[in-house]
Amino acid sequence: MNATATLPSPEQMYQAIVDRDVEMEGIFIVAVKTTGIFCRPGCKAKTPNRENVEFFASTDEALAAGYRPCKRCRPLERAGSVPVWLTPLFEQMESAPSRRWTNADLQSLGLSPIRVRRWFQEHYRMTFHAYLRTRRIGLAVDGLQSGDDVLSVALDHGFQSLSGFRESLRKWTGHTPTDAKHKDPILVERVLTPLGPMLAAGNDAGLCLLEFVDRKMLPKQFERISKLFSQPILPGSHPVLAETARQLEEYFQGKRKTFDLPLRMDGTPFQSAVWQQLREIPFGETRSYQQLAVKVGKPTASRAVGRTNGDNRLAIVVPCHRVVRSDGHLCGYAGGLWRKKRLLQLEQATSSAGQLALPLDIDE
CATH class of the missing domain: 1.10.10.60 (Homeodomain-like)
Structure with a gap:
């Protein structure tokens, strides 16, 4: 997904490798001229001098330039792969x-x-x-x-x-x-993506959770769905989880704009209305919290819309990342604002010629 995105400045990228900033994973690749090796931004190898590095948008570009992958951070593999x-x-x-x-x-x-x-x-x-x-x-x-x-x-x-x-x-x-014997469990499986591993949970009734594994609220989300559906949560595979992984792969490859998955989105009438509006935001576009509040018939409920947005348990599939502030700034994404920016860049680059509809500034 990084081949179509604009790279940060060389100064920002070098500082990222000095800091071993894993939030830059998937955004750029760093190559070291003196060793002929390319790495992830968060690689724990010794930091090279600034004059000895160059940056690429993808592993393909680094390979084409004659560099070979680092054996320590394994940049050709998805983050979260079994080492x-x-x-x-x-x-x-x-x-x-x-x-x-x-x-x-x-x-x-x-x-x-x-x-x-x-x-x-x-x-x-x-x-x-x-x-x-x-x-x-x-x-x-x-x-x-x-x-x-x-x-x-x-x-x-x-x-x-x-x-x-x-x-x-x-x-x-x-x-x-x-x-x-009579109570089907909710099964959980890891799904690898270019932005880091996710956990998908579901069963015959549908997908009920899809979150990045580093989300701090993830354990509480599991507690909530276990109580909500009165079902135990156990590791395991299921066709709906396999289909989720397949459709996510197509999404990140720019081949899929909508998801066709059975979903379990139980919530209050207000939550359900907001989540439905999220699903109706077109691929590559954004809406403000205020616009969503108007859509659900509660024009003064922008804050409540924001809270409900944060309660969404199905990242990417129910695209809460497409909601921004009225001035276009990014805020309020549980998976990390850097991921929100990357998802929007991917979608907008896929839907048009890479022209961003909004500046995608991050509000810290």
Whole structure:
């Protein structure tokens, strides 16, 4: 998406690599003349001198100029991809999804338990062992809903006793095995995008959450949807999540302007009206909070519209990033104002010849 966007000034880009500013990810690539390597802005390698660097809008441009990708920050991969050092662990987890892992098991693979814990906390918002427990619970729920007996399900998924399985199920889902047979969980899966990884949550009823993983309010959002829909939230895959990932990929490639996904957007009548108006803002255009307030028949409710905008649980798909202040300044985006600017630049560059309809200034 960065090939069509205007780059920041060289001074801004150099300062970004000095600061290792991850918010510049996806905006530019830095190449080091003395090593022949190109990196992400947030790469933790030693900062090169200013006279030894040049900047590119994309990895393709850096490759065409003869540079090779950094092995440390891996700029050819999507941010949030499973790193090489962690790949063997994921392969073993896939081959034996019900296995109980210990720190000694991790160390036998040459992995630091602390490093693994930190990676899972950053990318899944839970520790490695918590992730394993919820994953095993999810597989157990699938077994129960398929008609398997409770004892077999418990033993097959690594639980040492029936009582231990019941307690874990109650702790993580709030349900007994009997209840779990008839209560579909909300499944959560990571989706990689050029602006960083996102978490998508949904099931047969539709997509109910799509947020960037670094959003501070994400844990509270999960609590809200669990209570709102009275369903447990567990790691897992689902066709609606796979379709969400596919449509997001097309969106970032400039091949899709609207999303065709089943959505669960339960809210108050006012919230529902605002969210519907968000979906009606055309691709590549913007509206002000005041304009939305008028549209929903509440011309003095600009602040309430802003709060409802912030309560939107479906980033990009329900395009709250298309709402700006009346003077064109950007403000109020939970995913980060830098992402809001990038999304608008992508859309406006795709819909026209790259002419921005608004200045896209960020109001700090």
